Amino acid sequence: MDSVLSEDPVALKILIAGGFGVGKTTLVGSISEIKPLRTEEVLSDRGVGVDDLDGVEAKTTTTVAMDFGRITIREGLVVYLFGTPGQERFWFMWDELSYGALGAVVIADTRRLTDCFPSVDYFEQRGTPFVVAVNCFEGADRHSVDDVRIALDLDDDVPVMLCDVRRRTSAKEVMITLVEHSLRTLTSAN
């Protein structure tokens, strides 16, 4: 008897990463229904002076909204999308988010390619399968996929693709490419 046949629903987690304003929210919205998920985290020192803490010196947590979407593949099989917090001071949330994740999409903007370096580094170190989706903003140079691969110093097996996160078909292609990549990673490890 295969354990998959039991009634336990399967929930898979995919992370959407990239710099601030690169299109994470748009990508999640293009392919899934966005739900308002509130999360709250410990304020690090970096938050002091940014968040007004006058009179609430004991306050150590703050509430942040997180991009969250779900794609129902079938009853009992759901893919959850989580946008990773763009600000550096929420880095510590990534470990929990990436734990057990099926994979990650790193969205890149060629005008600010360095913004996605931290995400790429993070997933490389964690061994989380990821793809780089180059969001083609209007007016942005269409750098070739190979240029982006070289600039980001990616391993050959990491898929790099152009996309338009506003378009559902494009967002779909990105997700399919990621899951296929995760599948390859899984089968080559066995």
Added chain:
Amino acid sequence: MSDSPQWFDEEAGPVVRPYALIRGRTRPSGDVFDLVAIVRAVGETPTGELGPEQQLILRAARAPISVADLAVELDLPVGVVRVLLGDLRDHGLISVSSPSAGGSRTNERILKEVINGLRAL
């Protein structure tokens, strides 16, 4: 005066601050619940001892539901939901399965199913 924003009802925010619901605690007892851990209500519900939010969770978890979906459904921050879940777990009122635990990134068959499902979207 008339220029100042007026907030009514839900826009004015919760009457009870979320952390008051969980008496200022920020971490659940025991292990932290993964966002995609599946929660399911088990056993008889002792209505007397539970707060209204915990009763709402038990009602929502009659069918298996993820921690993230619970937070959306109850419109509460994830951390608050986790603490409430910790209490329910301590009382033996829920079972929790963490699909992403165990290191395995799930099996080949499921991933193929996901790929086909995405294509069909």
